[in-house]
Amino acid sequence: MRGAQIREPGQPPTVGHLAALEAGPDEVLIEVIAAPITPLDLLCASGRSYFGVPRTPYVPGVQGVGVADGRLVWFPTDAGMRPVDGSMSAFAVAQRSQLVALPAGANPTTVAALGLSAVAAWMALRWRGGLAVGEQVLVLGAGGAVGQAAVQIARHAGARRVVAAARSLEAQARAAQAGADAVVALDTDDVAVLADRLAEACEGPLDLVLDPLFGPAAAAATRVLGPGGRLVHLGGSASETAPIDSSTLRSKSLRLLGYTNNELTDDQRREALTAVVDLSLAGGLEVVHEVVALDDVADAWQRQASGTRHARVVLTPLT
Numbered sequence: 001m002r003g004a005q006i007r008e009p010g011q012p013p014t015v016g017h018l019a020a021l022e023a024g025p026d027e028v029l030i031e032v033i034a035a036p037i038t039p040l041d042l043l044c045a046s047g048r049s050y051f052g053v054p055r056t057p058y059v060p061g062v063q064g065v066g067v068a069d070g071r072l073v074w075f076p077t078d079a080g081m082r083p084v085d086g087s088m089s090a091f092a093v094a095q096r097s098q099l100v101a102l103p104a105g106a107n108p109t110t111v112a113a114l115g116l117s118a119v120a121a122w123m124a125l126r127w128r129g130g131l132a133v134g135e136q137v138l139v140l141g142a143g144g145a146v147g148q149a150a151v152q153i154a155r156h157a158g159a160r161r162v163v164a165a166a167r168s169l170e171a172q173a174r175a176a177q178a179g180a181d182a183v184v185a186l187d188t189d190d191v192a193v194l195a196d197r198l199a200e201a202c203e204g205p206l207d208l209v210l211d212p213l214f215g216p217a218a219a220a221a222t223r224v225l226g227p228g229g230r231l232v233h234l235g236g237s238a239s240e241t242a243p244i245d246s247s248t249l250r251s252k253s254l255r256l257l258g259y260t261n262n263e264l265t266d267d268q269r270r271e272a273l274t275a276v277v278d279l280s281l282a283g284g285l286e287v288v289h290e291v292v293a294l295d296d297v298a299d300a301w302q303r304q305a306s307g308t309r310h311a312r313v314v315l316t317p318l319t
C-alpha cells in the first residue's frame with residue numbers, strides 16, 4: 001500500500017510503498033479516505049514536542065476518516081506520541097473503542113478538516129470555558145481551523161457577540177466568513193495597542209476568551225476581560241510565553257484555564273465529534289480546507305510548517 005513516512009524528526013514525510021497492515025486484538029483496519037495535516041502532526045514529527053522524539057520511520061497523522069467494516073468512521077491515532085503508525089496512508093489501524101461512526105450524508109473531507117480542531121473548540125468553549133447563553137466571546141487566531149470552528153460554535157451556543165482576532169488579511173477574511181461580529185487585526189506585538197483595539201470591538205463586558213496563540217494577543221485579551229472573566233488557553237501558535245500582568249489577573253479575579261484534547265475520555269471525544277459533525281450537517285459549521293493528493297504530502301507539509309498555506313490541508317490517500 002502507499003503511505004507517507006517520517007524518516008527523520010524535523011523532516012517532511014516521504015511517500016512510498018509500505019508493508020500491508022494487520023489489525024491486532026481490539027483494533028480495526030480502516031481504508032483511509034481523508035487525513036488532515038494539523039499543527040499537532042508537525043509538532044510530534046519535529047522531535048521537540050513534550051511527547052519526546054518519535055521512533056522513526058513512522059506514518060504520521062493523528063486522525064482520519066475512512067471505512068471500517070463497511071461503515072464510514074472518524075478515528076484518532078497516537079502517531080508521533082507513541083510508537084504507532086497514523087492516518088496518512090491507504091490503510092490505517094485504530095482502536096475499535098475509539099471509532100466514531102459518522103451519520104449518513106457526512107462528507108469525509110469536511111469531517112477530516114473539522115476533526116480534533118473542532119472538538120478542541122467545542123470542548124474548550126463549552127466544557128472547560130463554561131460558555132453560557134448571552135455571553136460575549138473573543139476568539140484569538142480566528143483564521144485558523146480551531147478559531148474558525150470556535151467562532152461558529154460560540155454563535156451556535158448562544159453567545160450574544162463573537163469578536164474575532166487574526167493576523168494576516170486572509171486569516172481576518174476567514175474569521176469574517178465564519179460569522180464574527182467584529183474582526184480585529186493582530187498585526188502588532190504591542191500589548192497596549194492590541195488591548196485598545198479589542199476593547200473597541202467589544203460591546204460591554206468580555207466574558208470568555210479562546211486562545212490558541214498565547215504571546216501578546218493573549219496578554220491583551222486579559223486586559224479586556226471583565227471581572228471574573230475566563231481565558232481558555234489551548235495552543236502556542238504565536239509564542240510559548242505571554243506578558244500577562246499580575247495586577248490585571250488579580251484585580252479582576254480572572255481565571256486562566258489550560259485545555260488539551262489528550263485528556264478527553266473516549267466518550268467525551270466521541271460526543272464532541274458527533275456534535276460538531278451534526279452541526280456541520282445542519283449547515284452551521286465548516287472550516288476552509290484544501291484537498292491534496294497523498295503523493296503531494298511533502299509540499300503541503302512544508303506549506304503548513306512555513307505558514308504559507310491558507311487553509312487546512314486534507315490528504316486523500318489512494319489505494
Ligand SMILES: NC(=O)c1ccc[n+]([C@@H]2O[C@H](COP(=O)([O-])OP(=O)(O)OC[C@H]3O[C@@H](n4cnc5c(N)ncnc54)[C@H](OP(=O)(O)O)[C@@H]3O)[C@@H](O)[C@H]2O)c1
Nearest residue numbers: 039120143144145146167168171212235236237238260261
Ligand atoms: N490543546 C489542544 O487540544 C489543541 C487542539 C487543537 C489545536 N491546538 C493548537 O491550537 C493552535 C491552533 O491550531 P489550528 O489547527 O487552528 O492551527 P492552524 O489552522 O494552523 O492556524 C493557526 C493560526 O495561528 C495564526 N498565527 C500563527 N502565528 C501567529 C502570530 N504570531 N500571531 C497571530 N496569529 C498567529 C495563523 O495566522 P495566519 O493565518 O495569519 O498565518 C493561523 O491562522 C495550534 O497551536 C495547535 O497546536 C491545540
